[in-house]
Amino acid sequence: MLAETGIDSVTDRTLTRRLPGYPKASFRAALSAACTGHAGLGPASLVLYDVTTLYFETDAGDGFRESGFSKERRLEPQITVGLLTDATGFPLAVRAFKGNEPETDTMLPVINASKQPTSCPM
Secondary structure: OOHHHOOOOOOHHHHHHHHHHOOOHHHHHHHHHHHHHHHOOOOOOOEEEEEEEEEOOOOOOOOOOEOOOOOOOOOOOEEEEEEEEEOOOOEEEEEEEEOOOOHHHOHHHHHHHHOOOOOOOO
16 A cells, blocks of 8 residues: 555564554544545545444443444444545545444544645655
């Protein structure tokens, strides 16, 4: 994916050293900005958005993994994951939401966040 965005590939050692920074919001925002820049999106670009839920085999939620609407009628705690791609399916952004967050409330935050310019830290 790095090569497709125009960023030089790095070694496994570099990836391992930088691993603690990858879950940070600033890194994810910069990576999404690089992907969006690579896709060359403009005001009339088509983007696709999909939502899924991931459930956890536990009885109690923890504030993020919470019981919510499940298409499979599951009662276990879950999270909601939204994926934004360009028209060719190239990933632009992925974001996790609380399990009790309605799917309809996840689309605009992901799309609006992808429109914010951010420089890539790599």
